[in-house]
Amino acid sequence: MNAWLLSILIFSPLLGVLVLMFVPSNDEKSIKWLGVLGTLFPLGIALVVLSAFKMGGEGLQLTEKFSWISYEVFQSKGQVSYPIFYEVGVNGLSMVLILLTAVVSVLAAIASFSIKQNWKSYFILFFLLEMGMLGVFAAQNLFLFFIFFEVTLIPMFFLIGRWGYLEKEKAAYSFLIYNGVGSAILLIVFVTLFMKTGTMNFEQLAYTFSLPQAELNQLFITKGFKMGMLIALLVAFAVKLPVFPLHSWMVRVHVQAPPAIVMIHSGILLKIGAYGVIVFGAGMFPDQFKSLAFIIGLFGVINLLYGAFLALTQTDVKRVLAYSSVSHMGIVLIGLAAGNESGMMGAVFQVVSHGLISALLFFLVGALYERSGSSELSAFGGVAKRMPILAGVFLAGGLASLGLPGMSGFISEFMAFLGLFEKMPVLAAVGTLGLILTAVYVLRAVLAITFGAEKELNETRDLSSSERVPAFVLLAAILFIGIYPAWLSDMLRPTLDAILLGLGG
């Protein structure tokens, strides 16, 4: 059973697609419930995977490997084959992200109840998207990673362009083109690495690049080559993360896409960028990564401050949250730049924590939009009186976002900055300004909505029971990680230690 477990998990959303095919497309109720069931099924398998996963175990677990494609090349040295395998596996880091994917998908599926039309094609695309995301984190070679990476692009394009708000098509195109640039660079890097080394496997590549330079010279791999590859990779993932100045598409997507899709997008898809930087950047080119650490940290601080400043000036709550995501991704970069254990841990914690928090906040904004038809800050006021539960959860989410102790946001910011202060104190000191700004813009937005003069809304119904499930589950997860971070850090430690070993502490 265990031998196939991961593949079953990755492709389990396809079962939902299959079932949906036979449901009449106007049967709204069954489609929506099947949509939720279809994501619960992968979540169940993810939990089975988690139980099969040995906590604290080193290296990859639950691996699968099959021969897939093989190119035969005749060269001067004779016939060389370039095999590509189907290989998947999980380590602590990918296990955490797979869990995050499975959980956020279920909640986003529940949030999709507000979708007004074409439910069937919506959920089919939704399942394909989930398959892509699960695959990205389980893939153990560049080719497979790239394929799943692209599989997430296409459903997203449709989901934004068809079910989004007013300027949805523009947003869908800018999503496609920006991410297309990213994946174009990725593909060039991946193929180059493949042709140089003859392998696409993460571990084998990392091993090859750690060989002494004399041996590498025979493969035409110079230090400059490694640096070039790393920079290309960083640029490609910077689009995804997104790093200033490559972030404009992401704000557009956050404003225009339907709330459930934004939950997925900011909750998981942005994290692929961070995952890529950790696994490919720090994992494969540790020496070069270390020498770029300051620049990465600098971009982190720029992201943090720039996002926070812009979030401060927005009048639309969706834009506030979008820029807050830009800002929070800066913390991931800061942690990575630190390159020590607390920094790394902080970066990954931020990935998970921001995934949960932004999913929660976008879900609530979606609920607000449904009630008022607007997401302008000026349209709201005094929500706490009429809708106490919604306002309460919103406030709690906001506090988590600004890093209140006891919530997940605090742990990640604390550790990331702890790491950076050890390595680059000046940069870290500048960065802390961002934390103050964060407190200001979060409170500004949250308070403007929940307190103050009461504004007329179309509807003032509080969170319905189907809306309470995602809200409470996410909030509980945020609190759980905030109070008991050891659960997460135990799972992550072996993986991060291996990467840290490469980075030399």
Added chain:
Amino acid sequence: MDLDTLLSFKWSVMAPEFIILGVATLLSVIDLFMKKESSRKPLAWLAGAGVLGALAAIFMQLDTEVTSILYDTYRLDSFSKAFKILLLLGTLLVLVLAASYKKEDIEENRGEFYYLLLSALLGAMMMASSADLITLFVGLELLSLASYIMAGLERRNKRSNESAFKYVVSGGIATAITLFGMSYVFGLTGETNLFLIAQNMQDPELLKHGFLLMFAFLITFAGLTFKIAAAPLHMWAPDVYEGAPVPVTAFLSVVSKTAGFVILLRFIIITFIAAPGIDSESLLLEVQPYVMILAAATMIIGNVTALRQRNIKRMFAYSSIAQAGYILVPFVSNSSLLFELIWFYLLAYLFMNIGAFTIIQVLTAQEKSNDISIFRGLFKRSPWLAVPMTFFLLSLAGIPITAGFVGKFGIFMGALGLEPAHYWLAAVMMATTLVSYVYYFNVIAVMFFRDGEGAKVAVPSGLAAVLAFCAVSTVILGVMPDLALDFFYGNFDINEFFMNIEAVDTHTHDH
């Protein structure tokens, strides 16, 4: 040539060509004696049966060793077998398209169409098997002349007339250019047999004529880019694609293009592989920059111009130019990957392009328009057309889990696997691919995001079968490309391409 010599040839190696020739003759005779009013549809099935027979003949030849007959002008090797399969498969699908083509104008010329199509196919097959300049050129002309007529088959349609005219004129120029270049090759080496030319290229005397050789190469190469619709001779494609009936357009974009690559590989690679350059020892290495510029220019022109097209057939013309640019990239990779990469890409291209043209044919016939707006709301109206069309477009754009992606991936391997790697060419290819996203996804957006009126689209069963076959193949080759690659490695030994069989020497002195 006496009877004994004639009988001594192993004519069986030409079985596929004989079948096509026989069926084409038969069709023309039947067409002659058929009543004017009666339907020509049965002819399509007969032609299809002929193509299937030829395909079967090739599959029976898969184990045959390299054979050369007719004084080494005709040659059966892995290369010819591999590419003839593509030519035949493409023609077979085009025949189904043609049989379902509902245009009154073409009706009275239908019979003509089928045997012209087979003649063109015969020309293309001859090119795949040629080992001599003369037969190569005759094959090329047979294909071209038949194509010119087919492009103008809708006699009462002005656009069709215009397209045929433009095609003939520019085709004539291209032929002249090709022939001019070939004359230099002949002049410098004194031979018409490709392998003897290759032998004579090693003559130290030729070192003195480096510039002439370079000139010969560039001229011939430029002339041959006509058939594949690559820069600089790509201008005909949009007009001809737009004016010609859809099955003919499909034929030109798939089969004729494949034939163009066949002659490029046959002629350029064999004859020039041993040619000395001006400064270095290899001409092919020295002309690489020029070929790269041509490939880059083709990709840029095709993709950028396609952005502005509102007419779906013109858009596909430019897309087809762009695709030719991609397939030119392996030409500079100089590795043994070259053949399998081009073969695989052309196979993928065959499925995705014929699939797309099937849908274009159905829609243009129903809506009586070529504007992209005919795709409006197609997903709502006919999801069973919109979904396969999406796969074809994704494949043309090179998105994973489609054959087009695997093809592009292979081309990247060829370009980046060298030392030093052709980063800038790969970058151009990637950048233009991104540009292509805009116009391919535009069609997808029109199908899915816009609402449009219009009736449900009825698809004739023949076309539905082609559609299903192409869609399934596009996806299967994307998920399991090894099906095609293993077939290629298992049955074709591309070393045969260069193998100069002994027969060459023994016959040389006869003429």
